[in-house]
Amino acid sequence: xxxxxxxxxxxxxxxxxxxxxxxxxxxxxxxxxxxxxxxxxxxxxxxxxxxxxxxxxxxxxxxxxxxxxxxxxxxxxxxxxxxxxxxxxxxxxxxxxxxxxxxxxxxxxxxxxxxxxxxxxxxxxxxxxxxxxxxxxxxxxxxxxxxxxxxxxxxxxxxxxxxxxxxxxxxxxxxxxxxxxxxxxxxxxxxxxxxxxxxxxxxxxxxxxxxxxxxxxxxxxxxxxxxxxxxxxxx
Amino acid sequence: xxxxxxxxxxxxxxxxxxxxxxxxxxxxxxxxxxxxxxxxxxxxxxxxxxxxxxxxxxxxxxxxxxxxxxxxxxxxxxxxxxxxxxxxxxxxxxxxxxxxxxxxxxxxxxxxxxxxxxxxxxxxxxxxxxxxxxxxxxxxxxxxxxxxxxxxxxxxxxxxxxxxxxxxxxxxxxxxxxxxxxxxxxxxxxxxxxxxxxxxxxxxxxxxxxxxxxxxxxxxxxxxxxxxxxxxxxx
DNA sequence: AAGTGGTCTAGACCACCGT
DNA sequence: CGGTGGTCTAGACCACTTC
Numbered sequence: 233x234x235x236x237x238x239x240x241x242x243x244x245x246x247x248x249x250x251x252x253x254x255x256x257x258x259x260x261x262x263x264x265x266x267x268x269x270x271x272x273x274x275x276x277x278x279x280x281x282x283x284x285x286x287x288x289x290x291x292x293x294x295x296x297x298x299x300x301x302x303x304x305x306x307x308x309x310x311x312x313x314x315x316x317x318x319x320x321x322x323x324x325x326x327x328x329x330x331x332x333x334x335x336x337x338x339x340x341x342x343x344x345x346x347x348x349x350x351x352x353x354x355x356x357x358x359x360x361x362x363x364x365x366x367x368x369x370x371x372x373x374x375x376x377x378x379x380x381x382x383x384x385x386x387x388x389x390x391x392x393x394x395x396x397x398x399x400x401x402x403x404x405x406x407x408x409x410x411x412x413x414x415x416x417x418x419x420x421x422x423x424x425x426x427x428x429x430x431x432x433x434x435x436x437x438x439x440x441x442x443x444x445x446x447x448x449x450x451x452x453x454x455x456x457x458x459x460x461x462x463x464x465x466x467x
Numbered sequence: 468x469x470x471x472x473x474x475x476x477x478x479x480x481x482x483x484x485x486x487x488x489x490x491x492x493x494x495x496x497x498x499x500x501x502x503x504x505x506x507x508x509x510x511x512x513x514x515x516x517x518x519x520x521x522x523x524x525x526x527x528x529x530x531x532x533x534x535x536x537x538x539x540x541x542x543x544x545x546x547x548x549x550x551x552x553x554x555x556x557x558x559x560x561x562x563x564x565x566x567x568x569x570x571x572x573x574x575x576x577x578x579x580x581x582x583x584x585x586x587x588x589x590x591x592x593x594x595x596x597x598x599x600x601x602x603x604x605x606x607x608x609x610x611x612x613x614x615x616x617x618x619x620x621x622x623x624x625x626x627x628x629x630x631x632x633x634x635x636x637x638x639x640x641x642x643x644x645x646x647x648x649x650x651x652x653x654x655x656x657x658x659x660x661x662x663x664x665x666x667x668x669x670x671x672x673x674x675x676x677x678x679x680x681x682x683x684x685x686x687x688x689x690x691x692x693x694x695x696x697x698x699x700x701x702x
Numbered sequence: 703a704a705g706t707g708g709t710c711t712a713g714a715c716c717a718c719c720g721t
Numbered sequence: 722c723g724g725t726g727g728t729c730t731a732g733a734c735c736a737c738t739t740c
Contacts, residue, residue, distance in 0.1 A: 235709070261725060272711045274509075277726090285520075290640055292677050293726045294718035300640075307644065310545075311699055403701050405525055405535075409542065410695040412647035412667045430665030430690070432647045441702070442527050442738090455665070460645040462697065464546055466638050467676070470728070496706060507730045512707090528707045529737035677719090 237275050240265075241282035248288050248299065259289060259297040287311070287463030300463070307461035308453075310408060313392050316360055316367075323362050327388045330369075331357040334376060341373060344437070345445045352376035356387050359422055366423045367457055372449040379446065404441035410434050410460070415452070423454045430455040472510050475500075476517035483523050483534065494524060494532040522546065522698030535698070542696035543688075545643060548627050551595055551602075558597050562623040565604075566592040569611060576608060579672070580680050587611035591622050594657055601658045602692055607684040614681065639676035645669050645695070650687070658689045665690040 233239050244259070253259055260268070265276045280297065283289045291297045303309075309319045317325050335355045342349040354374040360367045372391075374382065379399065386394045395401045415423070415431040423431075431452050438447040468474055479494070488494055495503070500511045515532065518524045526532050538544075544554045552560050570590045577584040589609040595602045607626075609617065614634065621629045630636045650658070650666040658666075666687050673682040 237709080263725080272713095274712090275710060278709085290674070290676070290678055291726065292719080294724075295677075295720075296725065298678055303642075310645075310697055313701055405698065405700045407538075408697045408699060410545075410645060410667075410697070411693065412665045412690045414665060414690075430647045430649060432645075432667075439525070441525070442530070443525055443533055455647045455649075458646065462545055462643045462645070463640065464643060465640045466548060472728080498706080509731090510729060513728085526707065527738080529705075529739075531706065531738095 236269075236271055237278040238282070240269050240271070240276065240279035241286075244279065244283055245286065245288060248283070253299055257299045259299075261296065284465055285311075287465075290465075303461055303463070307459050310460050310462040313396075313403065315390055315392055316362070317390060320362060324364065326361040326364075328359040328361065329356070329384050329387055330359055331355065332382070332384055332387055341448070345373065345375065345448055347375065347445075354379060354382050356382070358387065362457065365457070366454065368451050368453045369419055369422055370449060370451045372447060375446050378440070378444070401446070402441040404439050404443070406439065407437045408434055412455070415455075419452055423452075425454065425456075432458050432460070434460075471504075471506055472513040473517070475504050475506070475511065475514035476521075479514065479518055480521065480523060483518070488534055492534045494534075496531065519700055520546075522700075525700075538696055538698070542694050545695050545697040548631075548638065550625055550627055551597070552625060555597060559599065561596040561599075563594040563596065564591070564619050564622055565594055566590065567617070567619060567622055576683070580608065580610065580683055582610065582680075589614060589617050591617070593622065597692065600692070601689065603686050603688045604654055604657055605684060605686045607682060610681050613675070613679070636681070637676040639674050639678070641674065642672045643669055647690070650690075654687055658687075660689060660691075667693050667695070669695075 233242070247253065262273060262276050262280070266273055269276065280289070280291070284291065287300060287303070289297050289299055305321050307319065308316070312319070333355055335353050337345060337347055337349055337351040337353055339349055341353065342351060345351070354376055356372045358370045360370060378401070379395065396403065410433065412430050412432050414428045415425060417427045419431065420427045420429060432455055433453070434451045436447070436449045436451070437445060438449070439445055468477070482488065497508060497511050497515070501508055504511065515524070515526070519526065522535060522538065524532050524534055540556045542554065543551070547554070568590055570588050572580060572582055572584055572586040572588055574584055576588065577586060580586070580588070589611055591607045593605045595605060613636070614630065631638065645668065647665050647667050649663045650660060652662045654666065655662045655664060667690055668688070669686045671682070671684045671686070672680060674680055
């Protein structure tokens with residue numbers, strides 16, 4: 233990390249999650265934080281901005297910084313990279329790899345991923361299981377020139393932990409398209425629902441900081457079990 | 468407005484939307500913008516940050532600021548206040564008021580909206596029609612002490628324009644929960660779909676900048692017509 | 703090496719909240 | 722009125738990209 237404002241943000245996030253401010257529901261003032269962390273006001277404000285964007289707090293001019301109501305821990309967080317494991321704490325998450333191999337991009341995929349047709353892609357299909365019940369089906373494509381190696385071990389734990397910590401990928405931004413459809417028969421069997429039942433779908437296009445697409449994924453959720461939470465700030 | 472960085476952000480947003488940078492797909496450098504707008508670097512960077520958060524551009528250290536691919540204009544934008552009218556440009560949006568009157572908060576609503584039971588609320592039920600076809604059913608509750616007046620006229624055009632520009636409400640943040648369900652019979656009739664067809668649902672809790680809840684809404688979308696887009700930035 | 707964004711500091715003044 | 726965030730400036734140095 234080595235960047236002050238991120239370290240401060242992460243530290244404060246930990247403290248918030250640990251309930252350090254639950255009694256007052258209020259954070260220390262900017263001035264106090266400046267003293268505690270021995271940095272300038274701008275740096276504190278940048279750190280705090282992270283917490284605001286992550287949905288933990290809100291600021292009131294002239295009054296202070298307050299905790300936002302705890303998000304019940306049963307939602308999928310749209311705005312984070314942290315994956316199911318970190319979103320659904322207090323649940324048992326398991327992953328079953330249904331398929332994992334290298335393919336070549338066809339016309340459609342090459343267009344979607346902005347690459348040449350024939351580009352090598354990892355194709356992964358996974359069934360996510362929450363508290364012993366099928367929860368979602370996720371199909372992902374990774375560009376092999378950016379993610380040169382993947383195996384079942386990595387794919388069944390946290391792919392993103394691997395991409396960030398081991399491969400040191402600089403993930404920049406993502407487009408997420410959400411809609412719902414009638415589920416197809418094969419997926420219905422996997423999720424233990426009836427054909428034509430609803431399914432919640434997230435299509436995800438993920439970019440590196442330099443603007444390159446490196447992943448495309450399609451997640452299909454059990455309609456009674458999945459709820460997505462998104463916290464938004466205006467201003 | 469009167470705040471420099473927001474004015475600059477709005478100005479640049481307009482220019483981006485007008486296609487001013489489409490040829491190069493690149494924005495001027497920070498230095499050029501500093502000169503053009505005659506402000507300090509921090510102010511420019513704050514303005515640019517707005518554009519990043521609004522999903523218009525991404526920055527590459529050492530290289531420049533680039534346009535993000537145009538969001539096709541057929542999505543509902545989760546991260547904006549701008550409502551259907553501004554999201555679905557190039558479409559004809561109509562609104563039919565199904566119900567509008569003042570009620571008193573029951574146990575459930577008072578809990579959801581964090582107010583006393585019996586608090587006066589505007590209850591509004593609207594059918595949104597896009598290109599002459601039913602698109603969504605929106606049920607909203609507004610606290611009457613914050614939104615003292617509403618009528619069919621206001622409710623059938625842009626409520627948010629009224630809240631912001633006329634009532635000068637300071638809207639701060641929102642929690643959105645998305646899921647999908649089987650549609651009920653009455654809604655199915657309104658949306659011209661079959662009972663038990665899927666429905667995409669957004670539950671929206673909106674807060675003023677001081678942390679007060681002033682609106683609760685529940686939108687139920689035609690599953691084949693509604694797609695939600697959310698652009699996310701990491702870092 | 704030059705160009706361009708990213709981080710950080712120090713200080714000034716304004717706007718809003720609560721007493 | 723004092724306390725606390727919000728905006729803005731000016732300048733320094735670092736990190737990455739591009740050639």
